[in-house]
Amino acid sequence: MKIEQAYTIVTSPGRNFVTLKIVTDQGEYGIGDATLNGREMAVVAYLEEHVIPTLIGRDPQRIEDIWHYLYRGAYWRRGPVTMSAIAAVDMALWDIKAKLAGMPLYQLLGGKSRDRVMVYGHATGRDIEACLEEVARHVDEGYKAVRVQAGVPGIASIYGVAKKDGEPYEPADSDLPAEHVWSTSKYLNHVPKLFAAVRERFGEDLHVLHDVHHRLTPIEAARLGKEVEPYHLFWLEDCVPAENQEAFGLIRQHTTTPLAVGEVFNSLYDAKALIENQWIDYIRATLTHAGGITHMRRIADLAGLYHVRTGFHGPTDLSPVCLGSAIHFDTWVPNFGIQEYMPHTSATDQVFPHDYRFEDGHFIVGETPGHGVDIDETLAKQYPYKRASLPVNRLEDGTLWHW
Numbered sequence: 001m002k003i004e005q006a007y008t009i010v011t012s013p014g015r016n017f018v019t020l021k022i023v024t025d026q027g028e029y030g031i032g033d034a035t036l037n038g039r040e041m042a043v044v045a046y047l048e049e050h051v052i053p054t055l056i057g058r059d060p061q062r063i064e065d066i067w068h069y070l071y072r073g074a075y076w077r078r079g080p081v082t083m084s085a086i087a088a089v090d091m092a093l094w095d096i097k098a099k100l101a102g103m104p105l106y107q108l109l110g111g112k113s114r115d116r117v118m119v120y121g122h123a124t125g126r127d128i129e130a131c132l133e134e135v136a137r138h139v140d141e142g143y144k145a146v147r148v149q150a151g152v153p154g155i156a157s158i159y160g161v162a163k164k165d166g167e168p169y170e171p172a173d174s175d176l177p178a179e180h181v182w183s184t185s186k187y188l189n190h191v192p193k194l195f196a197a198v199r200e201r202f203g204e205d206l207h208v209l210h211d212v213h214h215r216l217t218p219i220e221a222a223r224l225g226k227e228v229e230p231y232h233l234f235w236l237e238d239c240v241p242a243e244n245q246e247a248f249g250l251i252r253q254h255t256t257t258p259l260a261v262g263e264v265f266n267s268l269y270d271a272k273a274l275i276e277n278q279w280i281d282y283i284r285a286t287l288t289h290a291g292g293i294t295h296m297r298r299i300a301d302l303a304g305l306y307h308v309r310t311g312f313h314g315p316t317d318l319s320p321v322c323l324g325s326a327i328h329f330d331t332w333v334p335n336f337g338i339q340e341y342m343p344h345t346s347a348t349d350q351v352f353p354h355d356y357r358f359e360d361g362h363f364i365v366g367e368t369p370g371h372g373v374d375i376d377e378t379l380a381k382q383y384p385y386k387r388a389s390l391p392v393n394r395l396e397d398g399t400l401w402h403w
């Protein structure tokens with residue numbers, strides 16, 4: 001069996017997505033997600049110019065060999081563009097292999113470790129009251145876990161809070177990067193009040209999460225972790241930028257609030273010290289940005305040795321192809337923690353027909369051979385690419401800060 005054809009499909013049913021389709025000489029095909037929010041066309045160019053020409057004629061069943069061919073063969077290792085491109089190939093090849101085996105992907109990985117996959121949804125509001133209403137809506141819809149982000153008095157626009165209450169949050173919201181203004185002191189004073197209000201209204205059973213989006217220093221993160229301890233967060237996410245992995249050692253010494261990190265990671269080496277030192281509790285890297293199923297499996301296995309569980313990134317800027325594959329992985333992986341879930345637009349769901357379903361705060365994996373997600377290429381053409389950028393963040397004095 002040989003790879004006969006491979007091509008990228010760029011579509012924007014509400015937001016941009018990049019999909020790689022690989023077709024074999026026996027008519028079987030697989031698809032992979034290559035979406036890198038705000039940098040989509042860089043991955044398209046990488047795939048079209050440097051990857052696809054090398055795939056033609058190869059045996060699609062040699063997933064491991066192709067992974068190392070693309071990783072080692074590039075010489076220039078790692079990085080989000082390279083690893084998203086490799087991930088898309090890897091996901092498409094696992095899709096093909098599972099289809100050839102006549103099995104849903106989770107079976108090929110080792111079978112079910114659980115019957116359903118707990119997810120967390122996003123509640124956002126311009127203030128605490130509006131945010132609590134959104135938490136209540138999620139609870140009514142069956143969610144057992146909710147990420148809680150509220151506007152902060154004195155900060156005009158803040159990460160993770162929708163422009164209008166009740167609407168989904170979209171980070172890439174303008175042609176060129178918007179500029180936000182950030183105040184650490186205002187934020188730090190406000191977050192404990194938010195979680196006090198959440199526990200007061202919803203009691204102890206609801207799992208609550210919070211994303212700091214890399215905006216604190218280690219000692220500030222330690223303060224926040226300590227101050228929210230009484231509210232028993234499921235996790236505190238990305239509390240500092242993680243290039244310096246040792247920073248988490250400092251935070252860890254100060255707080256028992258569980259720590260999650262890794263949505264911008266693209267390789268095991270981004271997380272090695274974090275995992276081996278048990279500085280974190282959840283690893284957030286996911287299939288599309290961390291080299292696909294083949295590499296993510298290595299990360300999860302290492303994490304499992306150190307009591308670190310998975311908590312895959314799952315924003316709307318990863319396509320249903322990534323989400324569907326992630327649900328198979330989550331169903332199999334022994335050290336599963338939780339799966340992030342932001343519902344896609346109905347236009348996106350139509351472009352990407354899929355067999356996973358949401359029920360009672362959980363995803364239920366499908367039984368279709370492969371990863372269970374397809375693409376309607378005719379419909380995809382109706383939604384042309386439109387550049388959209390993530391914002392940047394500045395301190396009140398104008399200093400460029402982390403976003």
Ligand SMILES: O=C(O)C(=O)C[C@H](O)[C@H](O)CO
Nearest residue numbers: 037171211263314315317340
């Ligand atoms: O989903 C999350 O936790 C995020 O932090 C979302 C990211 O900002 C988003 O994926 C950037 O493209």
Ligand SMILES: [Mg+2]
Nearest residue numbers: 211237238263
């Ligand atoms: Mg995040």
